[in-house]
Structures are given as structure tokens and as C-alpha cells.
Amino acid sequence: MTVKDAGIAGRVVRWQAGHGRSTLPWQNTRDPYRVWLSEIMLQQTQVRTVLGYYDRFLERFPDVASLAAASLDDVLALWSGLGYYSRARNLHNCARAVMEQHGGRFPASAAQLQQLPGIGRSTAAAIAAFCWDERAAILDGNVKRVLARVLAFGEDLAQPSAERALWQRATELLPQQPAEMPAYTQGMMDLGATVCLARNPSCLICPLETVCGARRSQDPEAFPVKSRKTRRTAQSLWLLRAKDRAGSVWLEKRPTPGVWAGLYCLPVFDSREALAAALPARARTRLQDEPAFLHVLTHKDLYLHPVAVDLTPSSLERPEGGWFASGQLAGLGLPAPVRKLLAEG
DSSP: OOGGGTTHHHHHHHHHHHHSOOOSTTSSOOOHHHHHHHHHHTTTSOHHHHHHHHHHHHHHOOSHHHHHHSOHHHHHHHHTTSOOTHHHHHHHHHHHHHHHHHTTSOOSSHHHHTTSTTOOHHHHHHHHHHHHOOOOOOOOHHHHHHHHHHTTOOSBTTSHHHHHHHHHHHHHTSOSSGGGHHHHHHHHHHHHHHTSOSSSOOGGGOTTGGGOHHHHTTOGGGOSBOOOOOOOEEEEEEEEEEEOTTSOEEEEEOOSSSTTTTSEESOEESSHHHHHHTSOHHHHTTOEEOOOEEEEOSSEEEEEEEEEEEOOGGGOOOTTEEEEOGGGGGGSOOOHHHHHHHHTO
16 A cells, blocks of 8 residues: 555544644634735744734734735834744735735635745645645645655655655645645644654654554654755854933844844944944943843854943934834834843843
8 A cells, every 4th residue: 555545635634623723813714814924924933932923913914905004114013023034024025915916815826826925835835725725735844744754755855856756745645625625734734743743753643653654664753854954153243232311222224134134123243343433432431241142043143242332312323223212112123132132221
């Protein structure tokens, strides 16, 4: 019996009905706006982190029209702390494209959805499956792991040809009945997130255990195979925390592309010397070094060194910046470590 003939889809659908997740706020809806929003937020972000952001977004932007009409600053402010800020920029661009190119309605096919900003092949397939029962395969990181193990797929997924082959196998395993697509798609996501974990997978409770090639090999963690690993880097940055007598703080918009692109931030420098050189000579003697701390990004460790100084408003003139009172900070898109730093005083 081949894996294709082993009833993979039926096993997943039945398991999802009894054991999968069914109470998340973006489930049990056919509204493509809500499904799309959740799919973008869940990219490389855990469910428990997304929950609060999702509710706040819907409260502020209940539909695609309100999101499209908002300023990017408003969107980034609500996204602040969720990370991967290019998602927020793409979210905003996509909402505008839906309004301008599709009359405010999401196109009802994976192929068309994939043409919109920030919607890749897997995300487009998920939206189409959940909202219109389209037989389109998803292949996010969790689902790649599930399929690679079930199929004992030993090709190197760092190679485009191998990834194309896995896409083909994923498509072949789809349910024949379109009505089963939402449950199957959700089930594959749930298996990857809760059972078929990267480390210590719970094989004994997996509905695919008896047909899983990796389980038969007794080494499920050997799959998937991916030789190319992103090299982790480290960078030290100095942050100028300048305040005036009224307690306002100087913030600047970060350039795009780059770390924290498009967000408001304390001025960033590559060295303490460069930070000091940006200030009037009389202010350099008043600089106070605050405790450095580590902020971890996906592929980079940032060692942040805050340096505080009190200034008169006229003594700091830099492009793309301005003085902001404490009451204005909540409405700005700020990097999480900067927001925390400012909240601490």
C-alpha cells in the first residue's frame, strides 16, 4: 500500500474533528478578510502571541476597507511588538490592492490571491481552502515537516527542485471532496503545531503513525532534510535616549529596508562615538550609559546600548525625527525593545 492509497486525507479530517483546534477566533468563518489577517499574523508567530493582536486589529479595522483607509503609522502602531514588520507593511498594501483592484472583495481563488502583496502560495491556498473549499495544497513550515515525515521524503528541501517535488506530493494527497478541504487544511496545521513537533514528536497519538515512513525508520527527527541553514549573526547598536525638560523623547522613523524599517525609534548608531558626534559638544559630557541588553531576532542577536541625555528641543536637529510626549507613544509603531525601554522611564 502506497502512502497515496493509505487514506491520509481521511485520517487527517477525522482526527481534526475530534482532536484538532476549533475554538480559535479566526476559525468557523468564511470571511476571507478574517482568515487572511490570521494567516499573515500566524506566519512565524505562535498562536498564543497572535490572539491579542488579532482581536485588537479587528476592533480597530473590522474590514478590509477600514484597513486600507488607515495610515501605515496606525497599522504599525497596532503591530508593534509582533515582529516581522514587513508583514504589517504588506498587510496594508494588500488591503489597498483589494480595494483598488478588486472592488473591496478578495478574489476567490488561490491563483488570484497569490498576486496580492504579501500573499505567497501557501497562504493563498489556506485562504482559498478555508473560504471557498478550493483543492489547493498548503506547505508552511509545520506542514512541510508533517509531509516529509509521512512520506519519508529524503530530498534536500534547500534545493528548489526538492521543494517543487514536495508541493506535487502535497497536491496529490488532497481530499477528493472539496467540502473536506477546510478540515483537512486545519488538520494538517494542527498536526504540525501540536503533534508532529520538530523535537520529540508525539508519534503515539498521531493519526498517521501507522502509515508514516519516518516513524517506520525509527528516526522521525531526521526529516525534513534541509542542508542550508541561515547563519546567525550578532550586531551591537547604540540608542540615543534624548529627553527635553517636558519629558518628551526624540524619535526617528527607521529607513526601509533595514532593522525595524518604517517604525519610530530612538536614534540608532553603530558606535558610541558616532552617537556622541551627533550631539552638540556641550551635551557630550552629560551622556549617561544605561545597562545594555540583548534583543533576539530570528537570525540575529542585537546587543542594544541605551545612552541617555537631557537636551533642549532646539539642540537636536536630525532628519525624519521629532519630539514626542509620553501620551503620544501608544499611537506610534515602536520596536518592542524600544517601547519597553521608554515605558521603564
